[in-house]
Amino acid sequence: MAKIEDLLTWALSPTISAILVTLIFSLTLPVLIHYYLYKRAVAKELPTFLLLGPSGGGKTALLTLLATGAASPTHISQAPQTAICQLPSTTRASEDQYRSENDTSSRSQPSILLLDTPGHGKLRHHAFSSLTSPAAIKGLLFVVDSAVLSSAAGLTEAAEYPYDILLLLQKRHTQGKTSKGPQAIPVLLVANKQDVFTSLPAGLVKSKLEEELGKVRLTRSRGLLDSGIGMEDDTDEEGNWLGEYGAKTFRFSQMREHGVEIDVVGGSMNGEGEDPGNVHECWSWIGANI
Amino acid sequence: MLDAFEILTTSGIVLWRRHYAPLSSNVIDSLVRDVFIEEKQKSGGAENSAPSYKKDRYTLRWTSAKDVGLVFVAVYRSLLHLSWVENLLAAVRGLFTKAYGQELRKPHTLKVDTAQWNPMFDALVNRLDTGSTRRQSDTLDSEGPTELTPPSSSAGDDAHEPPPVPAPLFKKPAIPAKKGVVVDDTTSTDATPVPTPDTSRPATPGHAASHILTAKGGPGKASRRSRKGQTFNTSAPASSGDESSAGRTLKGSGKNATKGKRRWDIDGMAVEGDDDGVLDYSAPATPGPDTADRELDVSDVNTSQMGSHTGKGQFVLKDLDDEVDAILASSKQQSTSTTTTNGEIATGSGLLNTATSRLTSLFRNVVGGKTLSKSDLQQPLQQMQTHLLEKNVAREAAERLCQSVEINLLDQKTADFTSIDATIRDSMTKALTRMLTPTSSLDLLRDVSSTTSGPGARPYVISIVGVNGVGKSTNLSKIAFFLLQNRFRVLVVAGDTFRCGAVEQLRVHVRNLSALSQREGVGKVELFEKGYGKDAATVARDAVAFATNRDGHAQVQGQGMLYDVVLIDTAGRRHNDTRLMSSLTKFGQLANPDKVFMVGEALVGTDSVAQARNFAKEFVDTKGKLRNNGVGMDGFIISKCDTVGDMVGTLVSMVHATGIPVVFLGVGQHYGDLRGLNVGWAVDKLMK
Numbered sequence: 001m002a003k004i005e006d007l008l009t010w011a012l013s014p015t016i017s018a019i020l021v022t023l024i025f026s027l028t029l030p031v032l033i034h035y036y037l038y039k040r041a042v043a044k045e046l047p048t049f050l051l052l053g054p055s056g057g058g059k060t061a062l063l064t065l066l067a068t069g070a071a072s073p074t075h076i077s078q079a080p081q082t083a084i085c086q087l088p089s090t091t092r093a094s095e096d097q098y099r100s101e102n103d104t105s106s107r108s109q110p111s112i113l114l115l116d117t118p119g120h121g122k123l124r125h126h127a128f129s130s131l132t133s134p135a136a137i138k139g140l141l142f143v144v145d146s147a148v149l150s151s152a153a154g155l156t157e158a159a160e161y162p163y164d165i166l167l168l169l170q171k172r173h174t175q176g177k178t179s180k181g182p183q184a185i186p187v188l189l190v191a192n193k194q195d196v197f198t199s200l201p202a203g204l205v206k207s208k209l210e211e212e213l214g215k216v217r218l219t220r221s222r223g224l225l226d227s228g229i230g231m232e233d234d235t236d237e238e239g240n241w242l243g244e245y246g247a248k249t250f251r252f253s254q255m256r257e258h259g260v261e262i263d264v265v266g267g268s269m270n271g272e273g274e275d276p277g278n279v280h281e282c283w284s285w286i287g288a289n290i
Numbered sequence: 291m292l293d294a295f296e297i298l299t300t301s302g303i304v305l306w307r308r309h310y311a312p313l314s315s316n317v318i319d320s321l322v323r324d325v326f327i328e329e330k331q332k333s334g335g336a337e338n339s340a341p342s343y344k345k346d347r348y349t350l351r352w353t354s355a356k357d358v359g360l361v362f363v364a365v366y367r368s369l370l371h372l373s374w375v376e377n378l379l380a381a382v383r384g385l386f387t388k389a390y391g392q393e394l395r396k397p398h399t400l401k402v403d404t405a406q407w408n409p410m411f412d413a414l415v416n417r418l419d420t421g422s423t424r425r426q427s428d429t430l431d432s433e434g435p436t437e438l439t440p441p442s443s444s445a446g447d448d449a450h451e452p453p454p455v456p457a458p459l460f461k462k463p464a465i466p467a468k469k470g471v472v473v474d475d476t477t478s479t480d481a482t483p484v485p486t487p488d489t490s491r492p493a494t495p496g497h498a499a500s501h502i503l504t505a506k507g508g509p510g511k512a513s514r515r516s517r518k519g520q521t522f523n524t525s526a527p528a529s530s531g532d533e534s535s536a537g538r539t540l541k542g543s544g545k546n547a548t549k550g551k552r553r554w555d556i557d558g559m560a561v562e563g564d565d566d567g568v569l570d571y572s573a574p575a576t577p578g579p580d581t582a583d584r585e586l587d588v589s590d591v592n593t594s595q596m597g598s599h600t601g602k603g604q605f606v607l608k609d610l611d612d613e614v615d616a617i618l619a620s621s622k623q624q625s626t627s628t629t630t631t632n633g634e635i636a637t638g639s640g641l642l643n644t645a646t647s648r649l650t651s652l653f654r655n656v657v658g659g660k661t662l663s664k665s666d667l668q669q670p671l672q673q674m675q676t677h678l679l680e681k682n683v684a685r686e687a688a689e690r691l692c693q694s695v696e697i698n699l700l701d702q703k704t705a706d707f708t709s710i711d712a713t714i715r716d717s718m719t720k721a722l723t724r725m726l727t728p729t730s731s732l733d734l735l736r737d738v739s740s741t742t743s744g745p746g747a748r749p750y751v752i753s754i755v756g757v758n759g760v761g762k763s764t765n766l767s768k769i770a771f772f773l774l775q776n777r778f779r780v781l782v783v784a785g786d787t788f789r790c791g792a793v794e795q796l797r798v799h800v801r802n803l804s805a806l807s808q809r810e811g812v813g814k815v816e817l818f819e820k821g822y823g824k825d826a827a828t829v830a831r832d833a834v835a836f837a838t839n840r841d842g843h844a845q846v847q848g849q850g851m852l853y854d855v856v857l858i859d860t861a862g863r864r865h866n867d868t869r870l871m872s873s874l875t876k877f878g879q880l881a882n883p884d885k886v887f888m889v890g891e892a893l894v895g896t897d898s899v900a901q902a903r904n905f906a907k908e909f910v911d912t913k914g915k916l917r918n919n920g921v922g923m924d925g926f927i928i929s930k931c932d933t934v935g936d937m938v939g940t941l942v943s944m945v946h947a948t949g950i951p952v953v954f955l956g957v958g959q960h961y962g963d964l965r966g967l968n969v970g971w972a973v974d975k976l977m978k
Contacts, residue, residue, distance in 0.1 A: 060302045067400055073304040075315065076322045079359065081301030084398050116301065120327050121729035152740065157730060219735040222776055227931075227955050227965040227972070 046084065046113040047290050048135060052127040052165065053143035054158045055119035058192040061269050062143055063116040065279060071269045077118040080126045086111040087287055090280075110290055112138075124161065131168060131185075139186050139289045140165070141282070146191040146199035146266070149208055159212040162189075163220070166213070166255060167242055173258040184259030188285050195268040202266040206252065214250035217242045292372070293348065293365045295411070297386060299394075300359040306404045308411065313348075318363055321350050326361075328729065329694075330949050340376045344368060353379040355387050357701070358394045362386070374418045377618055381414055384617035658706040662699050662713070670714050671696055681976050683939030684896045687946035691721055719973055726941065726969045728951030732925060734885075735776055741884065742778075742854045749837040751856045753785070753830070753881060754927075755874065756889035757901055758862030761929035761956060763792070765889055766859050767799040769954075771961040773855050774803060774813035781853040783833040784819035785826040785877075786861040793819045796859060803961070816853070827873070830858050830881035858883065865904035874908040878917070885924045886917075887953065890944055892934045899947040902926070906948045925953035932957045936975050941967075 011018055051059045060074040060081065067083040087109040117127040131137065142162060148154035165187075172182055191205040200208065221241060243254030252262040265281040296307040296318060321343050324330045331343060340351040352363045362382055364375050389410075390402045552560060654660040671692050678688040695717045704713045738750045752769070754762045763786075770780050782800050786792035800817040807813045818833045837853040858881060863870035878886065888905050890898055906922030916922045926944050934940075941952050955965045 064303060064400055072401065073307065073315065074302045075298055075304065076319050076327070077300075077302035078322060078326050079300040081299070081303070081400070082398050083400050118302075118327075120323065121731070122327055122724050122727045125723065125727075152744075156733075156736060156740065160731065160733070215736065215739075216733070219733055219739070223733070223735060224772060224954070224964055224966045226968040227957070 045136075046111060047138040048113045048115055049139045049141060049286060050127065050130055050137050051114060051116045051141050051143060052124075052161075053119050053190075054145070054148075054161050055121075056148070057119060057143040057145045058269060059116050059119060059143045062141075062190070062192070062267070062279070062282075063114055065269060066114060066282070076120060077116065078123065080118065080130075081116045083114050083116070084111050085114055087290075088283060090283075112286060112290065119161070124164075127165070128168065131165075132172070136183060137185055139188065139286065141188050141190055143190045143192050144205065144209075145193050146201075146205050147193050147196040149191075149205055150198050150200050155208060155212050159209060159216050162209065163213055163216045163242065166260065167240070169260050170242060170255065170258045173260070184261070186261040186263070186289055188282070189262060189264045190282060191264060191266045193268060194266045202264045205266075206264040210250050210252060213242065214248075217250060291366065291370070292375070292415075293367060294363075295365070295382075296363045297382075298361050298363070300361065303400055305360070305390075305402055306407055308408075313365060317345050317348055317350065317365060320345050321352065321363065322361075325352075328949060329725070340364075340379045351375050351379060353383050355383050358387055358391050360386070360394070374420045378414065378418050381418065381617050382411070385410060385414070655709045656707070658704045658708050660704050660710070662702055662704065662710065664696075664700065666710060667696055667699060667714070670710050674714055674718060678939065678942075678976070680937075681939040682892075682895060682934065682937040683976075684899045684943035684946075686896075686899055687939075687943045690946065691718065691725075691942075694721055715977065719977055722942065722973045722976060723969055725945055726952070726967070726972055728953075732951070732953045734773075734953075737884070738773070738778060738855055742851065747851060749781070749834065749851055749853050749856050750885075751834055751858065751881060751883040752885045752887065753858040753860060753877075753883040754887050754889060755860050755905060755923075756862060757865055760862070760889045760891040760894075762862065762889045763795055763799065763859055764959065765927050765929055765954070765956050765964070766857050767796075767803060768956065768961055768964040770799075770803055770815060770857055771806070772964060774807045774815055775810075777812045778854040779814040779852070780816075781833060781837045781856045782815060782817050783830060783856060783858040784817065785830055785858045787820070787822050787824050787826055787829065788861045790822075792859070792861070793822065806961070814853075826860060827877040827880040830877060833858065834881060865901045871904060871908050874905070875910060878909045879912055886922075887925050887927050888923050888950075889927045889929055889956075890940060891930045892928050892938060892940045893930055894940055896943070898940050898943045902944040902947040902950070906950065921948060921950050923948070923950050925951055927954040927956060928952055929956035931955045932963075936978055938972060938975050941972055942976065 011021075051063060053059055055076060060077050061071045063081065063083055064074070065071040067085045089109060115130060117130065118124070131140075142165070144158055144162075145154075149158055169185060169187075173184070189206065189209070191200070191202045193199050194201075243250050244257075247254065252264075255262060263285060265285065267279055267282060291310060293311045294307065294309045294313045297305045298318075299305060302322075325343055331341075340353050343350045343352070347368050348365050349368045350363055350365050352361055354361045360383075362379055364379060366372055366375070386407070389407070390404075393399060393402050554560060651660075660666070674695075675688050675692045678691065679685060683691075695714060698721075699713065699717055704710060708716075741748060741750045754766050756762050766782070770782060773780050780803075782796055784793045784796045786796075796819070797817055800815055803815045807815060818829075818836060820829045820832070834856055837851065837856045839850070839852045860874075860877065861870075863874075865871065886909060888902070890901060894901070907916065909917050909922045911917050918924050926941075928938075928941055928944070931938060944950070945952060952967045955967055957963045957965055
């Protein structure tokens with residue numbers, strides 16, 4: 001008992017040793033608490049790429065191919081799925097672009113987070129909410145089935161989704177609240193299923209989609225007003241017109257002024273040859289945009 | 291026998307599959323689309339029943355494990371009737387979740403190593419497979435043919451054999467026992483032929499069932515395929531009877547007055563020839579050398595199976611059996627005891643106990659992190675249902691929405707600082723949004739321009755149907771106004787030849803619209819009418835022909851299409867008047883419209899569900915299939931929305947009843963008062 005009383009008396013007395021002990025204690029305690037709390041290290045935020053597109057395009061198969069190297073059989077997605085993929089050794093990331101080829105220092109390839117969303121009409125809100133959420137999306141992979149685009153009905157059906165997405169990106173840019181504006185999101189249009197006989201090559205996919213998007217924007221501008229007309233802040237025509245206002249034709253280059261860069265590549269899951277699937281170009285685009 | 295078994299995640303990746311027969315992937319795709327996403331079918335109430343879905347010739351039964359996000363699907367041909375599939379699904383669900391659940395709960399898992407799963411699945415199928423019966427009419431199922439065939443452990447071998455034959459009950463009495471022509475009666479390789487008593491093999495089921503199933507088996511030469519298909523059904527007495535009687539008369543000399551023995555080969559055709567085979571199966575076969583061998587074979591297999599997997603193998607098998615028994619027993623128990631949990635809400639007696647429990651639940655309600663149980667959800671869901679009913683949603687639709695929310699939220703944890711009410715509101719908003727969002731939104735202008743231009747140009751035909759007094763003619767003129775503003779040429783057809791003044795009403799509308807359009811110099815609108823009393827279907831067909839101007843009528847020669855769009859008005863009819871409703875079918879087939887819109891008023895109450903259903907099922911094409919992918923109509927126009935204010939529940943009722951989306955809303959009585967549907971706006975109004 002006496003010892004404890006002595007100890008307490010010493011601790012509260014203005015001796016140098018007591019002050020030193022207090023100082024050390026009060027400085028190291030928060031540090032220790034910090035280490036304890038952050039022991040389960042929060043993973044560094046990985047760059048996120050979003051996979052979207054009309055139903056049946058091959059998004060989930062592409063996800064499995066990029067993540068595991070082999071495409072699994074898939075069915076219609078009902079829910080979004082994430083996967084962590086690492087860039088293959090053959091692809092250069094953008095941060096390595098100034099390294100020499102013969103640089104022998106060991107470095108690990110960066111990994112990315114791929115987010116696959118359902119393409120069915122009723123479930124597209126997952127993709128829209130991911131785009132508008134605060135999480136930073138580094139790029140968009142828009143996967144379309146090139147074989148379906150060769151028929152007129154398939155083309156019409158496949159065009160309304162890219163229209164909505166591009167309009168959302170444009171509005172995000174033009175209606176930003178701050179002067180800086182949100183980070184630009186580049187878009188890669190993957191013309192999938194190139195191995196199918198009736199598929200169109202990537203260049204033709206691009207021109208057909210541009211044409212169709214031009215028609216869609218024309219009819220949307222002339223269409224009926226929405227019932228929720230009082231809800232939105234602006235209903236001006238210019239805001240709802242994709243690309244250059246008043247232009248006769250739509251080109252993907254018109255989206256560049258809104259910071260949306262669109263590239264088109266072809267891809268296929270069941271490729272012959274040494275690599276399963278033909279996704280080199282996808283990887284190089286991802287690597288360039290990390 | 292099963293055709294396929296697949297285990298897939300909710301994100302669409304197939305974790306494991308086993309195909310016994312080639313199966314195209316769009317069968318399961320359509321299951322996912324129709325049941326899980328578009329919810330055209332009730333997706334199963336209790337966790338333990340395995341609901342079924344039919345597509346082409348297949349029946350699919352499924353079950354799901356929500357906590358790990360998996361769906362288990364078993365596919366087999368609709369002709370078979372496999373009663374053990376439910377148990378198989380429950381057992382697979384339990385075992386797979388137990389084996390791989392940990393791995394699947396980790397984020398970003400796309401694959402699991404399923405190497406060990408294959409033998410487990412095989413063992414499960416062996417254990418549970420009790421054979422199959424060819425599906426007969428329902429009355430015959432009650433005779434329980436499977437009870438005669440003992441479940442055997444070697445039924446799994448049948449996985450690679452051709453589809454099996456049904457139980458002996460449905461065979462005709464005369465069965466050949468010739469070695470070469472063995473009609474295998476049982477699905478399992480039994481040691482001894484099953485001693486089926488004579489009395490349990492009545493002759494009538496064969497005849498009774500035949501008229502149901504063998505429509506094609508007329509007298510005379512039936513095709514080989516239909517004959518083969520009839521083999522396992524009671525063979526059609528007509529076809530085979532004739533042949534055999536013909537055969538018999540040919541051989542009549544050899545038979546004299548006695549009735550010749552009749553024998554059937556595997557194709558169901560009468561076999562003529564020597565009849566020195568034993569036909570009587572009733573006596574138990576004398577244990578000849580081969581049967582003894584077969585007995586020994588079976589026991590050999592048994593012991594070798596257990597013996598070869600000594601140690602680890604035997605252990606696994608035993609474990610499996612115990613586990614499977616436990617799973618099946620628990621699932622049965624769960625299904626029977628549904629109401630006992632409801633009764634035990636407040637078991638704590640005493641004031642202090644209830645007070646503290648109420649305080650803690652209140653605390654949890656505010657802070658969040660509470661696991662929701664059935665009793666927690668019951669009261670708030672009741673309130674939510676009343677709220678929906680107040681918004682003029684039909685009771686059936688409100689109940690189903692609340693049930694789906696309950697199934698989604700059961701055993702989930704609430705998020706941080708959200709109360710149960712907020713969680714339910716959020717989930718209900720999501721459910722309503724999903725229900726009201728169409729699978730593909732209608733772009734009318736785009737459709738019209740693509741149909742009226744290009745190589746196969748023809749007029750675009752729209753028809754409007756509905757009950758009396760909902761606003762068909764008014765909304766039709768609103769659509770005509772919209773199309774005129776987009777410079778199309780419109781032909782309005784007075785298909786209402788019954789109500790007095792209907793044609794004159796449309797004449798006034800057309801006069802107004804043409805005045806409006808001439809003022810602005812756009813489009814052209816005309817009325818096509820044939821007076822009163824004519825058949826609406828023929829009027830419509832004539833109108834379409836007139837607009838197409840294919841053969842060049844006397845008035846206008848040398849022109850292409852006269853009109854771009856044909857709008858057909860029809861007479862209002864009560865949905866429970868079968869005579870008037872059946873005339874709609876003929877109308878649909880003759881006029882062949884591109885779009886059929888049904889007008890429903892926002893003021894209608896519970897009647898909306900019955901209206902929508904009855905109208906939708908009338909539009910079948912000549913083959914008997916509902917048009918527009920099996921839904922019937924192409925869209926709803928909800929009129930008089932300005933009169934109801936916030937109570938727009940009719941939208942939900944009609945969409946819920948049929949799965950057809952709402953395309954337009956009528957918000958007033960002038961020509962410009964037509965709007966498209968904004969789902970966010972509608973859900974906002976409903977949840978306000």
